[in-house]
Every structure is written in C-alpha cells, then in structure tokens.
Amino acid sequence: MTGANPAGEWNGWLIAFGVLLVLALPPALLAACRGTPPARLAGLSLTGTLVTVMPLLAARGFGRDAYGDLGLVLAVLGPVGVLVFARFLGGSESEARDGAGRG
Incomplete structure (x- = not known):
C-alpha cells in the first residue's frame, strides 16, 4: 500500500x-522532569x-492507518498511567490511617 504522501511532500497534518x-x-517533558510532584x-x-x-497526525499525514493504531492504544493507556502515578504520589489509605492514629 502506498501512502497518500509518496513523494515526501509536506501537508498540514505533517506540519x-x-x-x-x-x-x-520539549516544554512538556521539562515540566514532567522538574518542579514539585503535582507539577x-x-x-x-x-x-x-x-x-x-502525534501518531494520529502522522497517520493522516502519511496516509498509513497503522500509525493511528498506536495513537489509539496510547489514548487508552496514557490516563491509566497518570492515575497510577497519582496513586503513588498520594500514598495509600492505610498509610494515612496509620499516621492519623499515632498522634
């Protein structure tokens, strides 16, 4: 299958x-690496x-549907990963109960 962009031309999706x-x-990665834990x-x-x-834009730009599959998988797994990190950031409920009961 040839893509919609066989000659390597730039279109709006690739731009x-x-x-x-x-x-x-880069600024998003910098924010993910520095600052307070909530930041x-x-x-x-x-x-x-x-x-x-980004893979969804690349799929449209190159005319290849397979790139879009990666974007769709990341759309499902990305928020789950953020929730896992938020859970570790907040601590567990048992730690909060143990700390409150010791006072």
Whole structure:
C-alpha cells in the first residue's frame, strides 16, 4: 500500500506533527522532569496527551492507518498511567490511617 504522501511532500497534518514535536513536547517533558510532584504529574499528563495526538497526525499525514493504531492504544493507556502515578504520589489509605492514629 502506498501512502497518500509518496513523494515526501509536506501537508498540514505533517506540519502540525512537526510543530508539536518541536515546540510543544520539549516544554512538556521539562515540566514532567522538574518542579514539585503535582507539577510533574501535570507535565506527565500533558506529555501523554501530546504523544497520543502525534501518531494520529502522522497517520493522516502519511496516509498509513497503522500509525493511528498506536495513537489509539496510547489514548487508552496514557490516563491509566497518570492515575497510577497519582496513586503513588498520594500514598495509600492505610498509610494515612496509620499516621492519623499515632498522634
């Protein structure tokens, strides 16, 4: 199957992909690596959203549906990963009960 972009021409989808890759992803990664834990969690969530959208843009730009599958899988798994990190960040309920009862 040849893609919609066999000659390597740039179209609006690929330009949007490039803009997100160059201008949006580095600040999101920086926010995910620095700052307070809640700020890093927000950076992780933003990074997950960007990484989800980018394969979908590439799929449209290159005319290959297989790239879109990756974006759809990330759309399901990304929020789950953020919830797992939020759970570790907040601690467990048993730790909160043990700490409150010792006072």
